[in-house]
Amino acid sequence: MTNGHPDSEYFGWWFPQDDYGALYCTPNNNKMAEGDRCVYLYQDMKAGIIGTWRDGSMVTGKPAILQKFVVDGGLLKPVMEIVENKDEYTFFQSTSTSMTPDVMLPDIYEELHLYIAPSTIPSAGEGVFASTSFRNGDLIAAYNGIIISRENGFPSNELKSSHYIVETWDNLIIDIPQKYQSKDKYVASLGHKVNDSKNNNSVYKFCQHPRFGEITCVVAIRDIQGSSLLGPNKNDVIQYK
Structure with a gap:
């Protein structure tokens, strides 16, 4: 992949992540996302991450913007452009004492x-x-x-x-x-x-x-216009899996 452009021989699957994004990547033997040219695409179909996934989880990735989709073998492939002058993301699952070390690297x-x-x-x-x-x-x-x-x-x-x-x-x-x-x-x-x-x-x-x-x-939970202040009610019941 050159700056987010998929090679012609690279064939992946779409892996739904949740309601807020999807992952395009090759599957391993356990049908989990694994590869060095994977693309995570956010719900807005614009923002994304290109990087390395192992056994379904990101290892590292670069922020990127969707340019277009191409059709290959009946499957949509995302063509991304890596955002210049941005540091690489590293996966880090928080614990009770620590959180991501990349505290000043925006999403x-x-x-x-x-x-x-x-x-x-x-x-x-x-x-x-x-x-x-x-x-x-x-x-x-x-x-x-x-x-x-x-x-x-x-x-x-x-x-x-x-x-x-x-x-x-x-x-x-x-x-x-x-x-x-x-x-x-x-x-x-x-x-x-x-x-x-x-x-x-x-x-x-x-x-x-x-x-x-x-x-x-x-x-x-409703349509929101630009420039609006955003806020949930912390007393509401939290909606989880």
Whole structure:
């Protein structure tokens, strides 16, 4: 593959990931995605990642933009253009003590659709705004952070008082450590910057992210116009697998 253009002899499958993306890659003997020329395409059919997958999971990848599809053997193949001057993504599934080391490497999908600005909600600090329109059901942002089991209790007083905690699947919670709450310290994902709102236009849902693995994502529950402040209601029941 040259700058995202598939070679004529390269033949892959489409692997549905969840409602928010799909993966084009060769299968291994276990019918899992595996190869060095795989393409993950986000739900917007524009943002993507080109890279290496092993046994169904990304190892490394470069941010890319879809240019077109070509038809080969009756199958659509994506033709991508790698975004220049961008560092490589590395897969990292968060634990209770650590999260992605690439804290200042933005997500290509969020870069195309979101921006951070002072919130229009009094005393809310920063908020996430839509730079493009979203439809009901669209992915808005990833909510990555440390993942902690409630069964083990809260390991610190900082976590007990955190305003960023989100309930997740299997009695787990996701939180952004205090040192990463500012956009000057962490921009790898922006889901933690959405404002809690009773008049919410989005919800938290389980998602399978190519870069972060199993996390929470923020998803639109109605059509949203550009420049709108984005926010779910943290008191709502979280929708997961």
